Amino acid sequence: MTAETSVLVLDHDAETRALIGESSKKLGWKTAATDSGLEAVDMLEGGGIGIFIVDLDAPGPDSMELVRRALRDYPGLDAVLMGTAATMAKATEAVRLGISNYLIRPFGAAEVKRLLAHLAEKHPVSESTPARPPEVERALGAMVGDSQPMQKIREDVLRAAVKRMPVMVLGESGTGKELAAHAIHDCGPWRNEPFVVVDCASISHSLMESELFGHVRGSFTSASQSRSGLLTEAGRGTIFFDEIGELPVEHQAKLLRAIQEHEIRRVGANETVPFDARVVAATNVDVKEAMRNGKFRQDLYFRLKVFSIHMPPLRDRKSDILALVHHFLARYGADEGVTDFSPQFMNQLMQYNWPGNVRELENTVQAAVAKTRGLRLEVDDLPSTFQYCSGRQSGSLDSARLQDLERKAILEGLRMTGGDRVKAAKMLGIGKTTIYRKIKEYHLEDEGVE
Ligand SMILES: Nc1ncnc2c1ncn2[C@@H]1O[C@H](COP(=O)(O)OP(=O)(O)O)[C@@H](O)[C@H]1O
Ligand SMILES: [Mg+2]
Incomplete structure (x- = not known):
């Protein structure tokens, strides 16, 4: 089994799914889990499933039939049946299919571990997968959840992390956009550079330009000292624009220029200074709607959306x-x-x-x-x-x-x-x-x- 292959768990009980997920993760396998037989069929079709762990007592489509088809259609797949001793006694077809791996309820972490360790001999995790540095593991682990959408987000985060291109994180409030932005930073090679947060909704409009781009001394009445500005302070690290939809349109234009030209001009300055940070922007507003209302510049949107990550709502x-x-x-x-x-x-x-x-x-x-x-x-x-x-x-x-x-x-x-x-x-x-x-x-x- 390579790192790309996974364990699929079909069970109605969330606790069991989590239990098996944890154990297989420790062995270096990815897991997909569902309580729906139909969804399991989709996931099998998606490819890469090496071990299919199925609850025989699940309602819905006949689980034994699902297993039979999976073994027929996916050579090399191993099936594991779960159920009470009574259910197993009735599962005569399992014997005919040559299935020899069972989890008899009630079972705990120890049984799962033993079974998976046994299967690991047949499905070794590919040696070619380099171990991830602990900082990356930690950052990915901070995003809790093993649902399919969360696994996809981890993959997106890892892909984004090693690039310098701007990233847009979209999603409702509270879905973990800021957490994802941190993970992008921490998973990449520039994790020791600064991570600067710009909360666009809370900086006062009158100060925003100098906050962001800096100013030179005397450029306006209260500017008694020069200031470098947040974009410069981010260095080669990451600058995170939270609620970018709240950034006034004129600053959006200036930000776009900074991204494209890799330089900025401080307020009141003649010369430019380099801008090297990676931009991550988050928004919970409907950007298309904001563009129609003239609140979001189309050109900035097109520059940002090239790499976008969608954080799904928790209800999904x-x-x-x-x-x-x-x-x-x-x-x-x-x-x-x-x-x-x-x-x-x-x-x-x-x-x-x-x-x-x-x-x-x-x-x-x-x-x-x-x-x-x-x-x-x-x-x-x-x-x-x-x-x-x-x-x-x-x-x-x-x-x-x-x-x-x-x-x-x-x-x-x-x-x-x-x-x-x-x-x-x-x-x-x-x-x-x-x-x-x-x-x-x-x-x-x-x-x-x-
Ligand atoms: N997958 C997750 N695992 C653990 N904590 C999370 C997760 N998603 C969000 N949180 C927590 O929920 C809160 C809101 O997340 P945040 O990233 O600020 O959301 P958003 O920026 O989308 O409004 C934070 O305390 C964050 O740590
Ligand atoms: Mg937020």
């Missing part, structure tokens, strides 16, 4: 929630001794739509740790916005119900903050623009206002 990669909760519990619960949560707690998190994405999940875990009286998080430790979901079994919510939940969450946010939209957005972990849009969409204009 819910399989990452479990790993993320463990990650945030380790961060926020360790001092308190809170290291666990009830299945119902997880169930509620899985039902929720996460308009504020990972940031909202992080805030939720942190708040639950602060609220809980025990050592394990329970449903009662969740804010009331979650209680609307109570009593439902796991499964997918239809979009009407999701919208209803979202509407109620925003309504409650507005009521709790007395109609302060900015505070409500913060509380819900969503962007300002998003809350304004949603308020309009759900006709909540007068809510929470006394």
Whole structure:
């Protein structure tokens, strides 16, 4: 097995998927996991699967049939069956197919490790894959989650990291755009150079030009000293423009020139200075819409979008929630001794739509740790916005119900903050623009206002 080949896990239980994912990662294999038989078929077709681990008790298409076809269509593939002893006893076809690898429930990390170690002899990880430096491993590991979209993001990050070309990171608020920008920097050979953040939404417009491009002494009334500006301070490192859509159009033009000509002119200066940093820009706004409104320069957009990374919303990669909760519990619960949560707690998190994405999940875990009286998080430790979901079994919510939940969450946010939209957005972990849009969409204009 080369580093390009993977382990595919088909199981309804998120914990099992995470368990196997962890173990195979340690052996140097990539893993793909799904709870859907149909998706598993797609993933097999995508190529590169060397080991297929299947739950025989899964609902949906007959798992045994899936395995039979996979063994027929993908020579060299190894199948591993999971199930209770009773299920295995009935799986007579497995014997006929010559399958000899089983995980009998209940099983733990030790059993998984033993089985995978056994398979590793047949599927050795390719020697040609060079080991990654620890800084790269650390940076990639900081982006928690093994869902397909997250694996794709790690690949994009690695590709972007070794180039100097500008990178655009797109995605809703809280999806991890800034984290990805850091990872791009840390995974590349310029990781010891500066990483400079420009928060375009918070720098005052009047100071922005000199903040960014620097100024010479006396170039304006309060300029008693020269300043080099953030672009210069980034050196050969990375300059990250957060919320680039908020950058005034005239500065967008100046930035584009800097990128193209590799030089900048400080405010009030005659001569230019070199500009060598790699530009990473993030935005959560619809750039095409912003261009139509004249708020985003087309030429800058075309320069940036050549390499773009799309951060998917958390609701489209819910399989990452479990790993993320463990990650945030380790961060926020360790001092308190809170290291666990009830299945119902997880169930509620899985039902929720996460308009504020990972940031909202992080805030939720942190708040639950602060609220809980025990050592394990329970449903009662969740804010009331979650209680609307109570009593439902796991499964997918239809979009009407999701919208209803979202509407109620925003309504409650507005009521709790007395109609302060900015505070409500913060509380819900969503962007300002998003809350304004949603308020309009759900006709909540007068809510929470006394
Ligand atoms: N995949 C992830 N793994 C761990 N933490 C994450 C992940 N994605 C986001 N976060 C955390 O969520 C918060 C919001 O992420 P951030 O990068 O600021 O999002 P954005 O810039 O898209 O609004 C940060 O605290 C970040 O560390
Ligand atoms: Mg951000």
